[in-house]
Amino acid sequence: MESFGVSWPPRNEGIIYRDVLPSTFSTSSVLDFYCTKYNCSAPREGWQQRIQNGQITVDGEVVKAFDTTLRAGNCLTYHRLPWTEPPAPWRLQILYEDDHLLAVNKPSGLQVLPGGLYQQRTVLTQLMWRCQAAAANVSTLDYPCISQPSPVHRLGRGTSGVLLCAKTKAAKSKLSLDLAMGASSEPFSFAEKRIMKIYRALVSGIIDTDETFIKEPIGTIKYPGVLKGLYAATPRGKPSQSKVVVLQRDLRNNRSLVQVEIFSGRPHQIRIHLAYLGHPLISDPLYVSGGKPEMSSLALLEESQQSEVNHDDGGYLKPANPVPGDCGYHLHAHKLMLIHPITEKPLNIVAPCPPTLCMPGEEFAVEC
Structure with a gap:
């Protein structure tokens, strides 16, 4: 690849x-x-x-x-002032590319767009450098760089898998409309939605029901260290729906491998919905059962969150409490099915899963 x-x-x-x-x-x-x-x-x-x-x-x-x-x-x-950003992977695998689209397999730990401590170490930077290298004829790439590809959706920093980017304004405009249709809370057929996303996740506990629909609304709650509020399960939130299918039950380790299809595009939806179900993602540092962070310690966190300062720059250090960008959980954007925004042909883009999220005998992703 x-x-x-x-x-x-x-x-x-x-x-x-x-x-x-x-x-x-x-x-x-x-x-x-x-x-x-x-x-x-x-x-x-x-x-x-x-x-x-x-x-x-x-x-x-x-x-x-x-x-x-x-x-x-x-x-x-x-x-x-310049600073050393936290460690992050830098290599991206190409899953699909034509004159209008680029789909890459984003590794866990790499942020999509600049934010917080990660201003350079992002997918967007690597896309820019690739385009600049092609334009300067210093690359071995054998394709013309139409324009700098731009991600049309986001994946959490700790989430791996298919990330779709647009290479032309026409493709970006059409995909934005298709994704807006996909933000509805109601399940539609592939022909109606034009874009469908399928994820793999490893969750704690044994899910008894083979197929489950989760319809808990998702909105923001006050949380120290997150200025605009933390997304969580709340009755005051926006309608959200996910379909969870159990692929494998690991009784020995008390965990389940699941496939998740999302019918709405709320931030951190899968992490929140599975936690709301009582089965948070294995090693999720933030969301616990109920679809919220551990609330009992919030008062203490709020008192301490701005106590430490970076003496080189004078700014606050990263909060000690967990925040959405923290990694460790097992979540992978496995498949992206869409109608091509220009040719109108169906595409099925697959990112091989990491070993922890594979079924027996299934080909898994290898780090490059």
Whole structure:
């Protein structure tokens, strides 16, 4: 199976954040502005450190005084210093490719889009580097790079398997519509939905029923370390539906291998629904039975989540409590069936499962 990728450099290049103050902006100091707008990035002392480091400019001029006055129309930049991102795999296997689509087998541990500590070590970066190499004729790849492929959906950092990318604007636009249709909570036939996703998962406990439909709504709840709230099972959430089929029961190890088809596309839906069923994914660091995190310790976590600071940059360190991007669970996007957005022909894209998620005699994925 053909693969591509470039190993990660030791440090990224940092990030530049830009702000242009609107006409309605009320006069304040540069320190108060950053402490207010980006209060979850660093404590007040951290922003003071960043100003002293010369990491902030106003209209192109480095500022060192905390009380520098800001007014409407000012252009501010904050340069987040380069850092060594946490370890992540970098090689991607090609499952399917034509002039409009690219499907890759994403390894567990690799983030799809930039976020948090992972700004460079992402699928998006590898796609960009591959396209740049082809354009510069320094690659051995034997295909023309139409444009930089763009992922049209996401997989959790700890989830492996089929990731679909669009190489043209026409394909991306059509796939976006098809995926929006797939966000419905009701089961449709393949012809109606145009895109169907089949997953494999390894869960704790023995599921007695061969086939189960889970319809628990999914929404956000307050959770320390997740600014916009954590997705979880909640009656106040959006309608969600998953179909779970038991493939194998391991009585000796008290676990079940299951196939999951999702009829709605809520964040972390499979992890939440299986946990709600009382069978969370093996080694899931976040979701427990009931489809929520362990709630008894949340008060303590909230008190401690912003206590530790990175003294090089002044920003908060990663929360000590589990967050959605933490890995360890066993979940794989095994099959993606779709109607090609341009040719209208059916496609069935399969990513071989890792050994822990294979049936006896089934071919499994080999790390490259």
